Amino acid sequence: MPLALALTACAGGGVSGAPGDDGLGDPYFPRAGNGGYDVRHYSLTLDYTPATRHLTGTAVLTARATRDLSAFRLDLTGLDVASVTVDRRAARWNRAGQELTVRPRDDLDAGDVFRVAVRYGGTPVTVTDPDGSEEGWLPTVDGALALGQPTGSMAWFPGNHHPSDKASYDLTVTVPKGLWAVSNGELRGEPVTRGGRTTTYAWRVAEPMASHAATVAIGRYDVRRTTTGGGLPVLTAVDPEQADASRAALGRIAEVIAWGERNFGPYPFASTGVIVDRPGDAGYALETQNRPVFPGAPDTALLVHELAHQWYGDSVTPRTWRDMWLSEGFATYAEWLWREDHGGTTAEETFTALYEGGGDGEGDEGDGDGGEDDLWAFPPADPPDAAHISGRPVYDRAAMVLHQVRRALGDDAAFRALLRDWATEHRHGTADTGDFTAWVERRSPETDFGGVWRDWLYGDGKPDAQ
Numbered sequence: 497m498p499l500a501l502a503l504t505a506c507a508g509g510g511v512s513g514a515p516g517d518d519g520l521g522d523p524y525f526p527r528a529g530n531g532g533y534d535v536r537h538y539s540l541t542l543d544y545t546p547a548t549r550h551l552t553g554t555a556v557l558t559a560r561a562t563r564d565l566s567a568f569r570l571d572l573t574g575l576d577v578a579s580v581t582v583d584r585r586a587a588r589w590n591r592a593g594q595e596l597t598v599r600p601r602d603d604l605d606a607g608d609v610f611r612v613a614v615r616y617g618g619t620p621v622t623v624t625d626p627d628g629s630e631e632g633w634l635p636t637v638d639g640a641l642a643l644g645q646p647t648g649s650m651a652w653f654p655g656n657h658h659p660s661d662k663a664s665y666d667l668t669v670t671v672p673k674g675l676w677a678v679s680n681g682e683l684r685g686e687p688v689t690r691g692g693r694t695t696t697y698a699w700r701v702a703e704p705m706a707s708h709a710a711t712v713a714i715g716r717y718d719v720r721r722t723t724t725g726g727g728l729p730v731l732t733a734v735d736p737e738q739a740d741a742s743r744a745a746l747g748r749i750a751e752v753i754a755w756g757e758r759n760f761g762p763y764p765f766a767s768t769g770v771i772v773d774r775p776g777d778a779g780y781a782l783e784t785q786n787r788p789v790f791p792g793a794p795d796t797a798l799l800v801h802e803l804a805h806q807w808y809g810d811s812v813t814p815r816t817w818r819d820m821w822l823s824e825g826f827a828t829y830a831e832w833l834w835r836e837d838h839g840g841t842t843a844e845e846t847f848t849a850l851y852e853g854g855g856d857g858e859g860d861e862g863d864g865d866g867g868e869d870d871l872w873a874f875p876p877a878d879p880p881d882a883a884h885i886s887g888r889p890v891y892d893r894a895a896m897v898l899h900q901v902r903r904a905l906g907d908d909a910a911f912r913a914l915l916r917d918w919a920t921e922h923r924h925g926t927a928d929t930g931d932f933t934a935w936v937e938r939r940s941p942e943t944d945f946g947g948v949w950r951d952w953l954y955g956d957g958k959p960d961a962q
């Protein structure tokens with residue numbers, strides 16, 4: 497049972513710090529993440545039994561205090577906490593909503609690197625987002641699928657759940673024998689089966705990862721390990737029901753990665769791959785880091801989109817949920833470029849079709865009715881609320897912003913260099929909209945981008961002139 501806890505100084509405790517903030521002030525998810533520390537590494541040890549939907553976990557976070565702290569918060573929703581230690585000493589803790597407040601025995605000083613271990617368990621919850629989509633922990637017919645954009649990762653592990661705090665990960669997952677537990681990063685050695693009943697999979701993500709890009713997919717999968725022509729390891733995990741339908745698109749992974757490296761610079765992670773579950777296991781595909789998730793066999797365009805996110809979204813991560821267009825606009829533009837580079841419509845033609853309201857050939861109207869599919873409903877850089885961070889302007893209209901940058905530069909090679917350099921110079925970091933516009937202006941001081949930002953990025957409604 498949790499100890500009752502008041503956030504006041506212990507008698508004689510010599511308190512010098514103050515409790516860390518319960519959020520990072522994100523424009524749409526102000527309680528997401530926490531103030532006063534940076535996580536450097538997550539070590540998650542999970543055990544899941546699909547038949548009972550029971551998860552047991554230990555999360556060990558290595559973090560650095562960014563100011564003196566008498567207490568700090570982690571985000572966790574649902575599940576029961578059994579114990580918390582800080583630097584191996586029992587810590588007091590309590591919970592309120594998604595905030596798990598931890599009070600270490602001794603205050604932490606700014607600059608201290610500390611290790612907090614949380615033991616927890618229970619039935620993880622599925623989270624319904626403000627836009628009605630489901631994430632968090634999604635039970636499937638043969639296991640479960642964990643998806644975390646924007647806030648669902650707090651349904652399966654405690655952490656600093658905001659994209660501005662990226663960290664490396666170890667994810668060690670034990671499941672009943674016969675099932676796979678597929679995650680991000682690379683397998684550390686072969687799976688280990690113990691007692692003929694359970695199998696443990698140990699994954700390591702060496703590069704920084706935002707917690708919303710973490711995944712675990714538990715179930716029966718056809719797992720294949722290959723390498724690209726460039727030597728990049730590829731691990732694909734495909735639900736056997738989706739194997740035939742997936743084969744054509746997945747056969748192009750190496751080609752898409754090679755094309756991405758030519759256009760976006762070196763691939764940012766140590767391996768790649770995909771996870772293909774069944775249609776209905778999730779309502780959308782997601783760019784989980786170095787191994788995106790697809791609910792059902794993807795087509796080539798969707799594969800290109802999610803693999804492009806490895807550069808834009810996973811490696812260069814939007815710093816707040818207001819900056820989503822830096823992820824989705826680039827991934828959408830990657831689809832345009834892929835078509836252009838493979839004998840399909842040019843990006844200019846795609847842009848014009850969208851501007852003229854004919855859509856992009858996939859049934860989109862852009863008809864100004866303010867509905868979900870309205871291209872002009874709001875500016876890409878300023879969605880009106882949390883329910884719209886994945887709205888259509890954040891995808892298609894944001895791609896139109898990039899096309900306007902291309903037109904303003906007036907030079908195809910300069911634009912392709914811009915795409916590549918943005919990914920390379922911000923590799924494994926975070927960026928917001930102001931970072932992008934300032935960076936573009938710095939590298940092309942002779943070009944006036946004012947109208948692009950004013951009308952296309954921040955402006956309301958359909959810009960007058962295309």
Ligand SMILES: [Zn+2]
Binds near residue numbers: 801805824827
């Ligand atoms: Zn996307």
